[in-house]
Amino acid sequence: MKTILVTGGTGYIGSHVCVQLLDAGYHVVIADNLINSKREVVDYIAQMTGKTPDFYQTDLLDADGLRAIFRAHPIDGVIHFAGLKAVGESVEQPLRYYTNNLTSTLNLLAVMQEAGCTVIVFSSSATVYGENNAVPFHEGMPVSATNPYGYTKVVQERMLTDIAAAQPELSVLLLRYFNPVGAHPSGLIGENPNGIPNNLMPYVAKVATGELPHVNVFGNDYDTPDGTGVRDYIHVCDLARGHVLGLQYAFGRTGTDIVNLGTGHGSSVLELIHAFSQACGHDLPYVIAPRRAGDIAECWADTKKAKEVLGFTTQVTLADMCRDSWNFICHQREQAH
Ligand code: NAD
Numbered sequence: 573m574k575t576i577l578v579t580g581g582t583g584y585i586g587s588h589v590c591v592q593l594l595d596a597g598y599h600v601v602i603a604d605n606l607i608n609s610k611r612e613v614v615d616y617i618a619q620m621t622g623k624t625p626d627f628y629q630t631d632l633l634d635a636d637g638l639r640a641i642f643r644a645h646p647i648d649g650v651i652h653f654a655g656l657k658a659v660g661e662s663v664e665q666p667l668r669y670y671t672n673n674l675t676s677t678l679n680l681l682a683v684m685q686e687a688g689c690t691v692i693v694f695s696s697s698a699t700v701y702g703e704n705n706a707v708p709f710h711e712g713m714p715v716s717a718t719n720p721y722g723y724t725k726v727v728q729e730r731m732l733t734d735i736a737a738a739q740p741e742l743s744v745l746l747l748r749y750f751n752p753v754g755a756h757p758s759g760l761i762g763e764n765p766n767g768i769p770n771n772l773m774p775y776v777a778k779v780a781t782g783e784l785p786h787v788n789v790f791g792n793d794y795d796t797p798d799g800t801g802v803r804d805y806i807h808v809c810d811l812a813r814g815h816v817l818g819l820q821y822a823f824g825r826t827g828t829d830i831v832n833l834g835t836g837h838g839s840s841v842l843e844l845i846h847a848f849s850q851a852c853g854h855d856l857p858y859v860i861a862p863r864r865a866g867d868i869a870e871c872w873a874d875t876k877k878a879k880e881v882l883g884f885t886t887q888v889t890l891a892d893m894c895r896d897s898w899n900f901i902c903h904q905r906e907q908a909h
Pocket residue numbers: 579580581582583584585586603604605606607608609630631632633652653654655656657672676695696697698749750751752
């Protein structure tokens with residue numbers, strides 16, 4: 573049984589990946605400082621899988637804390653989710669973003685090297701395709717960014733690639749996620765950001781609950797079929813399955829590889845609002861608002877490589893994503909009462 577360190581494992585995507593790793597027979601060790609997640613997630617993961625992951629409330633900025641985890645467990649591979657991810661916040665607090673995201677990864681790589689751990693799967697983002705590529709985005713395209721968060725991904729990809737080139741025993745897999753949405757069908761884990769959400773699906777969910785009055789549709793004059801922005805929404809459980817396949821792939825090779833995780837299909841803002849209104853059973857009010865600075869018209873994945881190297885294809889539809897997201901929100905509201 574292989575032991576996998578999952579950094580950021582109590583977070584939105586990490587928690588879904590932990591469930592699938594445990595179900596697949598891996599031993600899971602989580603390191604998370606809980607800056608954007610809760611300790612209860614570990615109990616939910618245990619409830620869902622019948623297996624309890626080892627949990628360390630450790631900040632990856634603390635290299636000694638990380639060392640202690642590698643001393644306590646024979647870590648075979650790492651999936652590295654830990655990081656700050658809010659685009660707007662990264663523009664306001666670039667020093668914090670660069671320090672947290674880059675230093676965490678550097679500490680992790682140094683401690684992995686000391687411990688002789690050679691496999692790392694990294695959470696990158698479609699944001700690295702920047703503004704100047706044409707859809708569908710494929711892994712060979714040049715990368716760039718429009719904000720500090722995006723640059724932390726570009727730089728971390730570069731650091732990992734350079735370090736793998738100098739350490740031929742290393743296996744690095746860079747996974748570029750498109751737009752992860754939805755929740756585990758149990759309703760126990762999912763995404764419910766504090767405050768006013770920046771991303772579309774959590775925002776729409778708060779309109780569905782009545783916490784927010786209407787969706788602001790950021791622009792309806794894009795060169796897209798209905799004029800609104802088009803994105804490649806991928807169910808977080810499909811995304812998690814891609815990680816289990818990615819990890820298996822990374823164990824069988826060395827060097828760096830890059831794989832997109834998306835559906836290969838774009839949906840517009842209006843399509844998503846309509847799909848969510850079907851899921852929650854009532855119409856959702858929206859108003860057309862100005863474009864959001866930094867947004868591109870359309871973004872979806874070229875999925876050929878994911879299919880070829882990982883055997884990965886997605887299984888669920890936008891309707892399933894909305895249903896599971898709504899189910900999670902309803903479950904959380906029941907718990908709160
Ligand atoms: P999340 O915020 O839910 O999870 C990240 C976790 O990392 C949180 O639990 C947080 O507490 C932890 N963390 C942050 N800094 C840490 C540190 N210094 N030490 C220890 N733990 C730390 O986010 P998520 O949506 O699950 O995203 C996971 C990863 O995937 C991130 O790297 C993110 O940039 C990347 N990603 C996310 C999306 C998305 O839309 N959700 C898209 C592309 C890429």
